[in-house]
Amino acid sequence: MKKDSFFQKDGVKTLLASLISILIGMLSGVVVIIIVGIFNESISAGGIWDGIRLVFLGIFNKARDAATGTLMFGFNPTYMGNMLFRAMPLILTGLSVAIAYKTGLFNIGAPGQYLAGTCATLFLALSIPTSSVPAWLVWLIAFLGGMLAGALWGCIPGLLKSLLNINEVIACIMTNWLSASLVTWFFDMSSLKNVLEGTKTGYIYKTSMVINDVIVDGVQTVAGSSIPEGATVLATRGGVATSKMGLDILFKGSQVNGGFIVAVLLAILFYVIMEKTTLGYQLKACGSNRFAAKYAGIQDRRNIVLSMALAGAMAGAAGSLYSLSGNTEFFWTTYQSLPAVGFTGIAVALLAMNNPIGVIFSGIFMSYLNINGQQLTNLTAYNEYITDVIIAVIVYLSAFSLIVKTWLNHKRKKKTVSPAGGAAAHKEEVQG
Amino acid sequence: MAFLVRQTLVYAIPLMIVALAGVFSERSGIINLALEGMMIFGAFIGVTCMNVMVGLGWFDAVKASGNMWTMQWLLLLAMMVSAVAGCVFSLLLAFAAINLKADQTIGGTALNMLAPAIVLFLVRITAKQNNLLLASGDSATWFMIKKSMWGFDKSYKFGFFGDAFLNKVYLTTYFCIILFIIMSVFLYKTRFGIRLRSCGENPQASASLGINVNKMRYAGVMISGALAGLGGCVFAVTTANASANGDVAGFGFLALAVMIFGNWKPLPIAGGALLFGLFKCIAASYNTLDVNGDGVYALASIGLDSNFYRMLPYLITLIVLAFTSKSSRAPKAEGIPYDPGKR
Known part of the structure; x- marks a missing residue:
């Protein structure tokens, strides 16, 4: 049996299909940015350019230059x-x-x-x-x-x-x-x-906070890391973090x-x-x-x-x-x-x-878009929801990228079917 | 009691009409998970349309003329625009599912993500906040049908019937009920409706009788989109106070549940929507609910937690589903891309 070339491997094709979806998704985001920029008077040509760069490179952004107001890019560990x-x-x-x-x-x-x-x-x-x-x-x-x-x-x-x-x-x-x-x-x-913390209403304690169950003047209450004078500590909770x-x-x-x-x-x-x-x-x-x-x-x-x-x-x-x-x-x-x-x-x-391994990379990719969107909100007239549009387009495309893949396989199968390979091809069909 | 009836209808109507939207799509053979997205898009377009009319000075002109009934025509216009918008939006699902034979669940999920993303992106840029509100007034001042519009003064006693169905109501309720009946008859009693349903059961057999399956499925999805878009507008006017924020409180998904609950048939769907609407209404207002008019808030006096009432609609749905799902029957060809060569 002939070994498949690199581009004919199933996994590689899946990866390519995903990458093409991502590219088209990002490009449609850029198109939306340009169209909205043109129809909105408050966004200048420079604003559009900033928006496009941040969609792709927001994660490498190092804030605006104080003097000129232009965006600076570089490795940003945060x-x-x-x-x-x-x-x-x-x-x-x-x-x-x-x-x-x-x-x-x-x-x-x-x-x-x-x-x-x-x-x-x-x-x-x-x-x-x-x-x-x-x-x-x-x-x-x-x-x-x-x-x-x-x-x-x-x-x-x-x-x-x-x-x-x-x-x-x-x-x-x-x-x-x-x-x-x-x-x-x-x-x-x-x-x-x-x-x-008096300002925090409607929130649960952070798990990293230290909470002391104390008795002050015969009344049981909670205290933070600083215990009031004359109080008896019953137990300490919290202080747990990854x-x-x-x-x-x-x-x-x-x-x-x-x-x-x-x-x-x-x-x-x-x-x-x-x-x-x-x-x-x-x-x-x-x-x-x-x-x-x-x-x-x-x-x-x-x-x-x-x-x-x-x-x-x-x-x-x-x-x-x-x-x-x-x-x-x-x-x-x-x-x-x-x-x-x-x-x-x-x-x-x-x-x-x-694919569980693929999930690692697509998860990182989604949060990469998320960070870029945050930069858009902070630094331009656009906002983070454009990245949601991009994600939606990518998911939409992935709905038929599987179909495109089967179509590609089908075309190849027709070409390579030989009398000897006929049985194998038939078996594949039954499985599919 | 009159309040309970009125408020139940407010919750039930969008569910009912959007569930029917789902029926049109699924009976033609396309799973429509995107009802939520279509509603969100319809709500946004409806509110935008109203805002344009406010901007043109139409609302103020009507108020100056003194005849508030004219407002109802403007509301109807906004609803129609929403329906058209929902219809156009649904083409994305139809194209992916019919022409490209894509996975319909994924396609629907994509539209559910796309609608709030686009809506919030545009709302944030135009309104500088996450919520698009009417430029002036709210839906109660503009669209609500009140006693005064029937020619009665405030002190007039309307009685139960009047209070439940004529006072403080919205036109959308009655429009949707009539539309629901018309569309149900259309689906069951006309040649077009029967052909559409046949495509969801056995498309190959339909094709053998000269029916264009793809065209029928396009029609099903587009009618579905129009009804869902309209339902979104109804939701925005009656429960969201004519605002759009890329969210319809999960009503699209609930409508999907009501559709399955109602076994893909209009009459059980109407019943399911009313049941769900009733419990939703109880959850929202149990502590001020006076069922028999004796001035005692019966449910509040039981002392159950408000969270319990909030869970009731979902719990009841699951319980009823548990009893009815054995006989549940989805359209046979639903979710399977049409392949003319397959028998």
């Missing part, structure tokens, strides 16, 4: 690090959507699972006293608890689908809003609302931490599970044809629930790691809106064609 920081939850929610997609399920429930993970993690990290349990163990419990909560929440649509034949899209949408209300309810009753793992030295002044590395490791783990294990094979078999898989002796119902649980665990991990970074705050009255990072996960997975 933005670079923040890009990796924001990529962390995107990789994980992308992974969540991708895992479910492999089993033929459309996990639009990532926002709800993300909230469930956030809720469990915040509760565990802020409730277990760090005065008696070491902080690293609290971190681990909180992280695993977040994943578990996401997994359980993901199980619900999975169970509804496998046992009662309820469309998973509807079940996911309903559980999203249920989760949003439940989380609001939980924090409303909890004692985790930030009362120590280790920086040296990334803060590499990217000075940024928010990046070890969570990014955890996310990448999880993506690699899922690549191995999906490609090299029986479990992964069974999940994918259910995705290609549930009934054929059942006929082959694979428990389709169990696998649907399992797939949703794994997907939920990843979305939960996203919320968990984001809240454990120590510098993020959670606005707990969340019942009116769902976290956007869950929905962006769909775009991340689609751009990566549901």
Whole structure:
């Protein structure tokens, strides 16, 4: 058998299709910027040029020159690090959507699972006293608890689908809003609302904050790291944050931490599970044809629930790691809106064609666009939503890039079919 | 009680009409996950259209003339413009799904992302904030049908019927109910409607009888886009106070749920929308709800948490789905790109 040339390899073609989608998406962003610039009197030609440069290179921007007002570009470690920081939850929610997609399920429930993970993690990290349990163990419990909560929440649509034949899209949408209300309810009753910093209303404590349960004049109350005189400390909570793992030295002044590395490791783990294990094979078999898989002796119902649980665990991990970074705050009255990072996960997975390794790169790419959009808002008359337009165009194109790929394969097959290869080609058709 | 009826209708009407929008698309064989996006786009265009009319001085001219009924025609015009906008926007889905045979779920998701992105991008540039509001007044001052417009003064007692259906209502409610009936009859009783539905069940058989499947599917998606765009405008006027901020509070997705809930059939959809609207209404106003008019807020006195009521609409939907989904039957050819060679 002849070996495929580099450009004929399946993976390379997928990558090329994604890169072409990205390019067209970016170009359509540029077109929108130019059109809006022309029709809006307040934007000059220079403003348009700044806008275009920032869409591509915002991450390398070093602010405007004070004297001339022109943009300066160069390596900016803060933005670079923040890009990796924001990529962390995107990789994980992308992974969540991708895992479910492999089993033929459309996990639009990532926002709800993300909230469930956030809720469990915040509760565990802020409730277990760090005065008696070491902080690293609290971190681990909180992280695993977040994943578990996401997994359980993901199980619900999975169970509804496998046992009662309820469309998973509807079940996911309903559980999203249920989760949003439940989380609001939980924090409303909890004692985790930030009362120590007077200006912060409606937020939960940062996990990195140190909270002391104290008794002052016979009344139990909470205090920050400075304990009032004559108070008895009952327990100390909080002070839990993900280790920086040296990334803060590499990217000075940024928010990046070890969570990014955890996310990448999880993506690699899922690549191995999906490609090299029986479990992964069974999940994918259910995705290609549930009934054929059942006929082959694979428990389709169990696998649907399992797939949703794994997907939920990843979305939960996203919320968990984001809240454990120590510098993020959670606005707990969340019942009116769902976290956007869950929905962006769909775009991340689609751009990566549901490949766990690809998800790492598409997640980083999405947060690269996100940082560029932030620069647009700060420095020009444009705003960050142009990057959402670009992402939408890319997802739109990815809807038929798969078709283009099969078409390319089909053309090649016709050319290379020989009497000897006929049987092989036929076999391929049956599989497809 | 009159308030409950009125408010339930306000929530139920957009759901009903947008769910019907979904029916037209899915019955022709195209999964329309983009209802949310189409609503968002329609709402934005509707509010923009109203703002243009404010800018032209039409609203003030009507107010000066003293006959507020004329406003209803302007509202109707804005709704029509929204419908056209939704229709144009839906062409993106139709093109990807029909001509390029793309994955319809992904195409719909893309439109759901595109609509708020474009809307927020433009709103932020023109309005310098994330919310496009009417330049003057709000939807209640301009569009609400009040007692005075029927020629009664404020002290007149309207009674239950009048309070529920004639006072403080919007034209959109009645327009949408009539449209819902017309479109349902159109889908079930006309030759076009039956042909459209056949394309969602067995397109190859339809084609063998000389029906152009692709044209029918284009028609289905475009009608769907028009109805969803109109629904977006209705939502903006009745619940969002004539503002557009790239968000319709998940109503598009809820409409999708109502559609599946209603088994892709108009009558159960109307029932489902009303049920959902009722619980949505209870969630929004349970603590001031006086069901039997004795001055006691019955639900508030039970003492349940407001978050419980907020969860009710979604919980009820899931429970009803659990009981009905065994008999649920989606259009057979839904989501499968039409391939003439396949039998």
